Structures are given as C-alpha cells and as structure tokens.
Amino acid sequence: MQVFRSGLLVILLLVLGQCTQAQSLPATDSVSHPTKTKKPLWQPIPKKAGLYSALVPGMGQMYNRQFWKLPIVYGGLGVAGYFVVRNAKDYNSLRQAYIGRLGPGPYTDEYVGIYNDVSQLKQLQDDANRLLNMTVVLTGAAYLMQVIDAVTSAHLRNFDISRDISMQVHPVATPVGAGMALVVNF
Numbered sequence: 001m002q003v004f005r006s007g008l009l010v011i012l013l014l015v016l017g018q019c020t021q022a023q024s025l026p027a028t029d030s031v032s033h034p035t036k037t038k039k040p041l042w043q044p045i046p047k048k049a050g051l052y053s054a055l056v057p058g059m060g061q062m063y064n065r066q067f068w069k070l071p072i073v074y075g076g077l078g079v080a081g082y083f084v085v086r087n088a089k090d091y092n093s094l095r096q097a098y099i100g101r102l103g104p105g106p107y108t109d110e111y112v113g114i115y116n117d118v119s120q121l122k123q124l125q126d127d128a129n130r131l132l133n134m135t136v137v138l139t140g141a142a143y144l145m146q147v148i149d150a151v152t153s154a155h156l157r158n159f160d161i162s163r164d165i166s167m168q169v170h171p172v173a174t175p176v177g178a179g180m181a182l183v184v185n186f
Contacts, residue, residue: 041157041158042065042157043157043158044063044064044065044153044154044157045154046151046154046155047151048063048154049063049064049150049151049153049154050147050150050151050154052150053146053147053149053150053151054147057073057074057077057143057146058070058073058074058146060146060147060149060150060151060153060154061073061146061149061150061153063150063154064150064153064154064157066153069149073146076142076146077139077142077143077146080135080138080139080142081139083135083139084132084135084136084139087128087131087132087135088132090128090131090132091125091128091129091131091132093110094111094121094124094125094128095125096109097109097110097111097121098118098121098122098125101118101121102118167182167183168182168183169181169182169183170183
C-alpha cells in the first residue's frame with residue numbers, strides 16, 4: 001500500500017510539474033527597451049488531457065487545472081465499483097444456489113425456505129446477471145464520460161464568453177437599392 005501511495009504521489013508531481021512549466025520567451029535585443037508584454041493564456045492540449053484521463057481517471061481534469069472535478073470523478077467511479085462488486089456477489093450466490101439445487105441430495109444454501117422452486121432461482125440468477133452486465137456497461141460509460149469531459153474542457157479552456165459577442169441587423173443603402181446587412185461582432 002505504501003508503494004502504491006508513493007507511486008501515485010510521483011505521478012501527481014510529474015503531472016503538476018508538466019502543468020507549471022514556463023514557456024520560453026523569445027530573446028530580446030539588448031538595445032531595445034523592455035516593454036510590458038502580455039503573457040499568453042495557458043492552453044491545454046486536448047489529446048494530452050484525454051490520454052491522461054484514459055490512463056488514470058481524473059488526471060485529465062488535473063492537467064486542465066479543474067481540481068474541483070476530482071471528487072465527482074472518484075465519487076462516481078467509487079459508487080459504480082461498489083455496485084459492480086455487490087451485483088457480482090449476488091449473482092455468484094444465486095448461481096451457486098441454483099447449481100446446488102440441480103444436483104442430487106440435500107441442498108443447503110441461504111435461499112432454503114425462501115425460494116423452494118428451482119425455476120425461481122433460475123429467474124433470480126438471470127435477473128442478477130442482467131443487472132451485473134448493465135452495471136458494468138454503465139461503469140464503462142461513466143469512465144468514458146470523464147475522458148470526454150477532459151478533452152472537451154481542454155478544447156474550451158479559453159473560449160471567449162464576453163458580452164462583446166453580438167449580432168445586429170441594419171438597413172443598408174447600396175448602389176443597386178436598399179437592403180439588409182447582418183453584422184456579427186466577435
């Protein structure tokens with residue numbers, strides 16, 4: 001367990017070190033006067049965010065500097081993992097009871113006295129198997145959604161949502177006659 005924690009800590013430090021690396025600025029002329037330059041906005045690479053998130057859930061969100069999403073990702077995957085384990089346990093229990101009832105001799109399982117008919121156990125086993133399969137598929141979908149979230153967030157990191165985006169319609173006089181003009185400001 002200690003090795004796992006130290007390995008996870010090393011991976012986290014590498015990702016954070018990658019995120020905070022300064023970009024090299026072009027060399028300035030020694031004669032020119034220093035001017036105040038505007039630092040470019042940090043733009044994450046979507047492919048890198050998707051790869052990180054696919055390798056370790058939540059690492060793409062860390063790369064995008066959206067640390068508030070980590071509890072959501074790990075909470076969702078933790079709940080999904082709990083239900084996969086629980087449904088697998090229920091399915092295996094029902095399967096063992098069903099197989100035990102098909103064999104000769106007396107049977108002892110946890111369902112004796114509750115379900116006396118073998119067909120009832122078969123139906124419960126089939127339902128548990130269907131529920132287990134659905135849980136595994138939904139867990140895979142949740143895993144895929146966190147990868148898609150990391151890629152999408154990287155693409156939209158510096159998307160402009162200012163109030164300067166507008167559309168106006170004006171009447172316009174042209175050499176041919178009057179008309180309408182559509183003006184879109186970005």
